[in-house]
Amino acid sequence: MLETLFALLSFFLLAGSVTILLARDPALYTTGFLAVMLAVAGLFGLLDQSFLFLAQVMVGVGAVVVLTTIVILTINLKEKELPKEPTRGPWLVLGALVIAPFGWMLYRGLVAATPDHFPVLKEGFGTVQAMGSVLFRDWVLPFEILSLLLLAAMLGAIIIGKKEQSYDLES
């Protein structure tokens, strides 16, 4: 049962990633992105991370994917406005040749560093309660820094997105 679910989720994940990599049509790669985010949420669920599953669905899908979709739909690219990518094929082959060995190395390293089975869990792993107590006991400073980062990102997005600007890239 879990194996079937894993196979299904990894199929959606890889199909979405490959769609993002290859698609020219904005609607196609937006759908691929949605599939990737949902599949990652499902994989969090398979790893017994119930709170991460919730956060991924609410923040990842509910905020990031929706925002991305709205922006892509607002810009509404026509076929002739899409960038010409004449060198895409050669770069894909060349990039794959360069990146694949590093990926293989990373995979072997990760596998070598961990046991080959999942340990039995204590009751309450990954629940909201357990996550909250760890977050606010051991990770308070990173949490506060993250809130500063979000504030800075919000200010930056507002300033970049303003219509009137005192500085001008054209001059």
Next chain:
Amino acid sequence: MTLSPENFFALGVLMLCLGALGVVARRNLFVLYLSIEVMLNGVNLILATFARVRPDMGGSVIALLMIGVIAAEAALFLAMIVQLYRRRRSVDSDAYDRLAQRNWS
């Protein structure tokens, strides 16, 4: 076959590689942005797997903070794309070469 950490690591590493490939090979800014998101989510998946294997909730908390970082990155990147599209009517990443040509006098 039972699920083992190798399966999840393989998926996370594949996501990283596909995202890096997208950054290298494509020129559409939206595809670049989505590729970066795919890479970040691959890292997140690897972190969550580590947390499950150890088992230690610290990894899950880092993954949770990463989700927040991904949201911040999305806001900034999309604002930059919209701004560039407004000025240049293009989502070609080459349009950003203006940033390198400015005369800083």
